[in-house]
Amino acid sequence: DTEVTQTPKHLVMGMTNKKSLKCEQHMGHRAMYWYKQKAKKPPELMFVYSYEKLSINESVPSRFSPECPNSSLLNLHLHALQPEDSALYLCASSHGTGEGNYGYTFGSGTRLTVV
Amino acid sequence: KNQVEQSPQSLIILEGKNCTLQCNYTVSPFSNLRWYKQDTGRGPVSLTIMTFSENTKSNGRYTATLDADTKQSSLHITASQLSDSASYICVVTFPTSGTYKYIFGTGTRLKVLA
Numbered sequence: 641d642t643e644v645t646q647t648p649k650h651l652v653m654g655m656t657n658k659k660s661l662k663c664e665q666h667m668g669h670r671a672m673y674w675y676k677q678k679a680k681k682p683p684e685l686m687f688v689y690s691y692e693k694l695s696i697n698e699s700v701p702s703r704f705s706p707e708c709p710n711s712s713l714l715n716l717h718l719h720a721l722q723p724e725d726s727a728l729y730l731c732a733s734s735h736g737t738g739e740g741n742y743g744y745t746f747g748s749g750t751r752l753t754v755v
Numbered sequence: 756k757n758q759v760e761q762s763p764q765s766l767i768i769l770e771g772k773n774c775t776l777q778c779n780y781t782v783s784p785f786s787n788l789r790w791y792k793q794d795t796g797r798g799p800v801s802l803t804i805m806t807f808s809e810n811t812k813s814n815g816r817y818t819a820t821l822d823a824d825t826k827q828s829s830l831h832i833t834a835s836q837l838s839d840s841a842s843y844i845c846v847v848t849f850p851t852s853g854t855y856k857y858i859f860g861t862g863t864r865l866k867v868l869a
Binding site: 732 | 789791796797798799800801804844846854857859860861862864
């Protein structure tokens with residue numbers, strides 16, 4: 641298995657809803673990432689998990705809450721989002737954050753729309 | 756400041772033609788440079804990765820070059836196909852504080868017309 645699987649592919653939620661994005665990989669990668677990408681812009685790093693521990697939080701608002709239940713799973717819990725949070729949310733994984741010569745494997749993303 | 760700039764911002768070519776995309780970076784120190792292809796609404800897919808000592812790397816019709824002295828890279832697409840229509844993103848990796856950080860370029864949007 642050489643893929644990163646993200647679910648759902650599309651999500652529409654109201655500003656008072658609570659929802660979760662899920663990401664799964666079975667490549668034995670020990671680093672996992674959440675990125676946010678607005679249209680026609682490059683991905684922006686949100687969170688990095690290394691060996692199931694949060695190692696980087698790029699000053700993301702608390703309405704986004706990441707969780708790494710085990711080495712294969714990464715969740716992003718969403719609560720009280722704003723319309724400007726609408727974007728493509730990408731999950732990625734790599735062998736490790738200390739092994740820069742390995743590439744990311746990206747998931748296909750979740751297209752989130754906040755209404 | 757560590758930056759990655761890509762040009763052109765967008766490009767339209769006819770099917771079967773060749774094209775070259777550019778990536779210039781100011782990142783230092785440098786670990787490696789990757790080119791990704793991203794279809795609209797999808798996640799980026801890796802095309803090539805090059806370290807400091809590599810000058811060229813091919814993946815089918817895609818050939819990437821790297822000049823670490825001038826801090827420039829290019830991605831050449833040969834005999835373009837309609838399916839090459841996508842955004843192409845250059846990502847530079849650099850070591851910092853015992854880990855690695857990744858800087859994404861703004862991308863080049865390529866449209867291949869029949």
